[in-house]
Amino acid sequence: MAYKPQYYPGTTSVGKNRRKHMSGDLEKLRDISDADVVTIMGHRAPGADYPSTHPPLAEMGEPDCPIRQIVTPTPGAAAGDRIRYSQFADSMYNAPAIPYFRSYWAAINCRGSDPGTLSGRQIVEARERDIEQYTKIMMDTEMCDPALATMRGCTVHGHSLRLDEDGMMFDMLARTELGSDGNVYYVKDQVGIPLDRKVNAGKPMSEAEAKKRTTIFRCDNVSFGGPCTADKRTLDEGLVTLHHMWERRSKWGFRPE
Amino acid sequence: MGKIHTKKLFVKALNKKFGKDFDLSGTKTVYERLGPEQNARKREFMEASKKLEGKRGISMYNPYLHAGGVPLGQRQLVPYKLSTTEYIVEGDDLHFVNNPAMQQMWDDIRRTIVVGLDMAHEVLEKRLGKEVTPETINNYLEILNHAMPGAAVVQEHMVETHPALVDDCNVRMFTGDDDLADEIDDQYLIDINKLFPAEQAEEIKAAMGKTSWQAIHIPTIVSRTCDGGTTSRWSAMQLSMTFIDAYNMCAGEAAVADLAFAAKHAAVIQMADMLPARRARGPNEPGGLSFGFLADMVQTSRVKAFDPPQVSLNVVAAGAMLYDQIWLGSYMSGGVGFTQYATAAYTNDVLDDFSYYACDYGVDKFGDWGKAPATLETSKDIATETTLYAMEQYESFPTLLEDHFGGSQRSAVMAAASAIGSACLTGNSQSGLAAWYLSHLIHKDGWGRMGFFGYDLQDQCGPTNVFSYQGDEGSPLELRGANYPNYAMNVGHQGEYAGISSAAHAGRFDAYACNPLIKVCFANPALIFTWDDIRKGYGMGGAREFRAAGERSLVMPAV
Numbered sequence: 001m002a003y004k005p006q007y008y009p010g011t012t013s014v015g016k017n018r019r020k021h022m023s024g025d026l027e028k029l030r031d032i033s034d035a036d037v038v039t040i041m042g043h044r045a046p047g048a049d050y051p052s053t054h055p056p057l058a059e060m061g062e063p064d065c066p067i068r069q070i071v072t073p074t075p076g077a078a079a080g081d082r083i084r085y086s087q088f089a090d091s092m093y094n095a096p097a098i099p100y101f102r103s104y105w106a107a108i109n110c111r112g113s114d115p116g117t118l119s120g121r122q123i124v125e126a127r128e129r130d131i132e133q134y135t136k137i138m139m140d141t142e143m144c145d146p147a148l149a150t151m152r153g154c155t156v157h158g159h160s161l162r163l164d165e166d167g168m169m170f171d172m173l174a175r176t177e178l179g180s181d182g183n184v185y186y187v188k189d190q191v192g193i194p195l196d197r198k199v200n201a202g203k204p205m206s207e208a209e210a211k212k213r214t215t216i217f218r219c220d221n222v223s224f225g226g227p228c229t230a231d232k233r234t235l236d237e238g239l240v241t242l243h244h245m246w247e248r249r250s251k252w253g254f255r256p257e
Numbered sequence: 258m259g260k261i262h263t264k265k266l267f268v269k270a271l272n273k274k275f276g277k278d279f280d281l282s283g284t285k286t287v288y289e290r291l292g293p294e295q296n297a298r299k300r301e302f303m304e305a306s307k308k309l310e311g312k313r314g315i316s317m318y319n320p321y322l323h324a325g326g327v328p329l330g331q332r333q334l335v336p337y338k339l340s341t342t343e344y345i346v347e348g349d350d351l352h353f354v355n356n357p358a359m360q361q362m363w364d365d366i367r368r369t370i371v372v373g374l375d376m377a378h379e380v381l382e383k384r385l386g387k388e389v390t391p392e393t394i395n396n397y398l399e400i401l402n403h404a405m406p407g408a409a410v411v412q413e414h415m416v417e418t419h420p421a422l423v424d425d426c427n428v429r430m431f432t433g434d435d436d437l438a439d440e441i442d443d444q445y446l447i448d449i450n451k452l453f454p455a456e457q458a459e460e461i462k463a464a465m466g467k468t469s470w471q472a473i474h475i476p477t478i479v480s481r482t483c484d485g486g487t488t489s490r491w492s493a494m495q496l497s498m499t500f501i502d503a504y505n506m507c508a509g510e511a512a513v514a515d516l517a518f519a520a521k522h523a524a525v526i527q528m529a530d531m532l533p534a535r536r537a538r539g540p541n542e543p544g545g546l547s548f549g550f551l552a553d554m555v556q557t558s559r560v561k562a563f564d565p566p567q568v569s570l571n572v573v574a575a576g577a578m579l580y581d582q583i584w585l586g587s588y589m590s591g592g593v594g595f596t597q598y599a600t601a602a603y604t605n606d607v608l609d610d611f612s613y614y615a616c617d618y619g620v621d622k623f624g625d626w627g628k629a630p631a632t633l634e635t636s637k638d639i640a641t642e643t644t645l646y647a648m649e650q651y652e653s654f655p656t657l658l659e660d661h662f663g664g665s666q667r668s669a670v671m672a673a674a675s676a677i678g679s680a681c682l683t684g685n686s687q688s689g690l691a692a693w694y695l696s697h698l699i700h701k702d703g704w705g706r707m708g709f710f711g712y713d714l715q716d717q718c719g720p721t722n723v724f725s726y727q728g729d730e731g732s733p734l735e736l737r738g739a740n741y742p743n744y745a746m747n748v749g750h751q752g753e754y755a756g757i758s759s760a761a762h763a764g765r766f767d768a769y770a771c772n773p774l775i776k777v778c779f780a781n782p783a784l785i786f787t788w789d790d791i792r793k794g795y796g797m798g799g800a801r802e803f804r805a806a807g808e809r810s811l812v813m814p815a816v
Contacts, residue, residue: 098706101705117710119664120664160658161332170288172331215705218652228646247637251633
């Protein structure tokens with residue numbers, strides 16, 4: 001029988017959403033054009049050639065190496081692209097994605113990527129044409145609510161701050177704004193450089209939709225520890241599993257036998 | 258049976274910070290984006306810089322350069338309340354450069370050395386046939402308190418230090434021998450019986466036996482000019498010269514070498530160990546300071562012995578400032594970000610609230626302090642409930658989450674509370690450490706975020722080093738320090754580890770955590786920093802009420 005990854009335990013919406021993120025089985029909610037994604041990323045102008053750091057692999061005369069024979073290079077690696085990044089900040093007020101699960105998504109689903117996880121932001125690095133493709137997935141699918149998850153290369157604070165009065169996550173550099181048509185627009189690229197034109201990132205989710213699609217446990221939505229009093233706890237299956245892992249790591253960390 | 262704590266101690270601080278009319282539970286706000294001008298301290302900085310630029314002939318502080326020209330502080334710049342105190346200061350006031358009390362806390366450690374008297378007395382009595390009596394010891398201490406600040410004995414026509422520049426220097430002795438203590442002039446004695454609660458005094462004296470020790474604090478200005486490695490050398494020279502004077506010795510006789518060797522090596526307790534070459538610091542520098550020693554330096558255990566969380570919280574505050582802000586934040590790295598991490602552990606009564614919750618939950622469940630079994634089950638129970646409680650507070654009070662806007666701050670605070678609870682209830686620091694590691698994992702899994710790359714690493718692999726005492730696998734937490742493998746790189750950990758070390762012993766109402774000599778040495782009432790109330794000291798420093806030692810203004814033209 002073929003191995004079927006289980007990814008994450010639990011029957012709650014959060015558990016299910018986490019499984020969807022890790023598996024890459026994501027619902028597409030909008031279609032941001034390739035050019036718009038590239039514009040927000042800010043690494044190259046849409047339509048410009050990809051800068052390269054080495055010639056295409058096919059022209060390089062690679063050594064006789066069994067690993068190279070097994071692993072097909074990604075398009076970006078084959079072309080010799082430089083390594084670039086996209087980094088997202090996700091609000092703790094029910095943004096769909098959360099840093100560790102962005103990293104799990106990338107590590108499992110994005111070949112040749114290097115995810116990095118912090119509390120207020122999460123970065124994925126890859127060859128340029130590859131990261132553009134991965135970024136489009138992050139922006140188009142249920143991993144993103146443009147009001148609660150924005151691309152921020154620097155000055156990222158916002159994930160833990162109260163939302164602005166229009167429901168947008170606070171951004172010191174004001175890279176996005178809520179348009180009068182109800183869409184969220186990027187007016188600056190991910191490092192805060194003003195854009196020549198606004199880029200439409202789509203409509204924000206309703207609060208109910210965000211609660212349904214989020215992967216964060218919160219006591220005002222899906223609680224990790226059940227009712228918020230010490231005498232009525234019912235631990236989520238994810239937490240019970242975590243206890244199991246912690247206990248074994250404590251007991252046998254230095255006893256590999 | 259304890260009553261589970263529900264005071265939400267941080268609410269008062271939040272009201273002070275954000276104004277009493279704000280909505281405690283509101284998840285939305287109007288960001289006024291007022292820039293740096295909104296804050297008195299930033300205005301002061303800008304004005305000072307403007308004046309100095311003329312003198313300097315080169316540009317200086319300009320917060321409008323922040324983030325490529327976007328004004329700093331577009332959100333509200335809020336002040337900080339030092340936990341359990343009424344001191345409210347600006348964040349800038351908690352950078353150690355701006356806070357003389359913080360500097361003095363570290364200065365007090367770096368300039369301190371404990372040196373035994375018994376070995377020297379044996380040399381005098383057995384090798385030289387001299388008589389050592391309480392009278393000769395008092396005479397010796399009088400000469401020593403002349404010499405140690407930098408004055409001459411034995412030799413004539415020597416240059417000396419100005420007493421007003423070195424008046425913080427002093428040497429007192431302490432002993433487990435009550436009969437001897439009775440004979441020592443009060444001004445030269447750290448009186449264990451008077452300074453410690455009776456049970457603690459007995460415990461300390463039993464551990465010390467009838468040995469005698471000197472608590473030596475060389476001038477702050479000396480250790481600031483040189484380094485921690487100077488302290489034993491400076492003190493040893495003055496000790497040797499004083500013995501020569503007090504006991505009418507020949508300045509060149511071979512027995513002096515025995516006294517010098519005792520003063521520099523054989524009878525010396527450094528505050529911190531020397532570090533390996535790649536970190537290259539001498540003894541008495543913060544990277545070599547063990548968590549147990551720091552726990553013993555803090556004196557809250559002496560004055561609030563029956564409040565174990567308060568004891569632990571003050572040790573956390575000491576360590577967060579010393580290890581995070583000074584050691585990692587400046588010795589090992591640079592810049593200003595470390596202060597922001599560290600302050601979360603000692604401001605706004607957040608860690609206090611979480612820790613009292615953890616302890617009350619534990620006392621309610623297990624009966625009393627130090628009575629819970631030191632098992633993984635206990636750690637799991639207390640860490641799980643405490644972390645869930647803490648996460649729920651952040652979720653229920655959005656400005657609390659905003660106050661601890663970085664995951665490392667939250668992770669450190671939640672884990673420290675879990676660990677303090679577990680250590681206080683079991684009386685075992687390894688149980689506290691196990692709770693610490695579990696709390697981080699619960700935080701990470703519940704919110705899908707924790708600290709930053711490196712921060713997370715040591716906590717995710719950390720459970721492997723609990724309840725293991727082999728040198729490369731564990732070690733008692735009290736004996737670990739800032740240079741312990743994996744602990745050597747990340748802010749938001751080391752102060753908390755010191756707090757956990759302290760909590761285990763506070764929960765048992767022990768007189769000390771690791772070394773009774775360190776505990777007594779820092780009970781010296783003549784120390785400059787407020788060792789019995791760390792947060793109060795920081796508040797005084799931030800409020801510009803604290804006068805530090807080591808100043809040079811006496812011998813410089815007025816500004």
